[in-house]
Amino acid sequence: MSENPDYTESLVGVFGHPVAENPTCVMQQAAFDHLGLRWRYLTIEVLPGNLEAAMQGLRAMGMQGINLTIPYKVEVLRYLDDISPDARIMGAVNTVRREGDRLIGENTDGKGFIRSLREDANYAIDGRQIIVMGAGGAARAMTVELALAGAARILICNRSPARGEELVRLLNAETPAEAFFIPADEPLTIPKGTDVVINATSIGLYPDVTGIPPVNMASITDAHLVCDVIPNPPNTRFLQEAAARGARTLDGLGMLVYQGAIAFELWTGYPAPVDVMKAALEREFGV
Ligand SMILES: NC(=O)c1ccc[n+]([C@@H]2O[C@H](COP(=O)([O-])OP(=O)(O)OC[C@H]3O[C@@H](n4cnc5c(N)ncnc54)[C@H](OP(=O)(O)O)[C@@H]3O)[C@@H](O)[C@H]2O)c1
Structure with missing residues (x-):
């Protein structure tokens, strides 16, 4: 065993319902693993009525951020500390990032x-x-x-x-x-x-x-x-x-990859390995 082991990981993921078929975990995890980052992307089913509790859980667990998908892109606005100007115009957030203790809403689509x-x-x-x-x-x-x-x-x-x-x-x-x-x-x-x-x-x-x-x-x-x-x-x-x-x-695969790449960059601060993310999704879709 190493002298001062640290088994913790930085957590991000997606809240949605239904969410089981959301493929984002495949490209984000491929990017984290490619860069050797101790980060994990979790696909989390949040039932209607539970988004507020889920956002409190995100804060309590010190998660680095979250993606929102159907049906939470609008409801999440009430649980944030700030919203980027473009997401405010759209009235929808698909990515939350952490700035210290504050949660900031963005839209990368x-x-x-x-x-x-x-x-x-x-x-x-x-x-x-x-x-x-x-x-x-x-x-x-x-x-x-x-x-x-x-x-x-x-x-x-x-x-x-x-x-x-x-x-x-x-x-x-x-x-x-x-x-x-x-x-x-x-x-x-x-x-x-x-x-x-x-x-x-x-x-x-x-x-x-x-x-x-x-x-x-x-x-x-x-x-x-x-x-x-x-x-x-x-x-x-x-x-x-x-x-x-x-x-x-x-095609829409590029948009999907880049909206994920921008979220990756907002969360980690590193340039996203776009080719790795795209190849992971293409494998998943059997392209
Ligand atoms: N590539 C990416 O990164 C990316 C990102 C986000 C979404 N998407 C894709 O974009 C698509 C739309 O997503 P969304 O979030 O905008 O969904 P949404 O909010 O449910 O909007 C669906 C849109 O499609 C129209 N529509 C659906 N069925 C139709 C039909 N049979 N005939 C004519 N119009 C029809 C709807 O018209 P009405 O207003 O008349 O209902 C509405 O304008 C989804 O397939 C999603 O997978 C891709």
């Missing part, structure tokens, strides 16, 4: 997408017109970050008009971008002047792999960058059909 745009697609956002299918949590996080990063115009097309119009109001009120709502009454024809088309709905997620968002694919051209949030399978039918029309494409 949209930032992960922006980093994937820059690093995987080498794409500059400044001045672009972007159309987003969907107005749920992913769309909200992505559009707020795109608007704060310099996108000029954001068009939101969503099945439920109320949710879409609410996101448009939020973007116009809280960010420098211009935002408009497009009703989803018929398949969306991509308007002139559009640079980027994003599927931010859950259509195409495993096991519904043949699903495709309601877009008039004939209006997609080689002038567009077409992106999908769906990480599993990454090469969705939407991206396959867009590529067949000559568009550049960007």
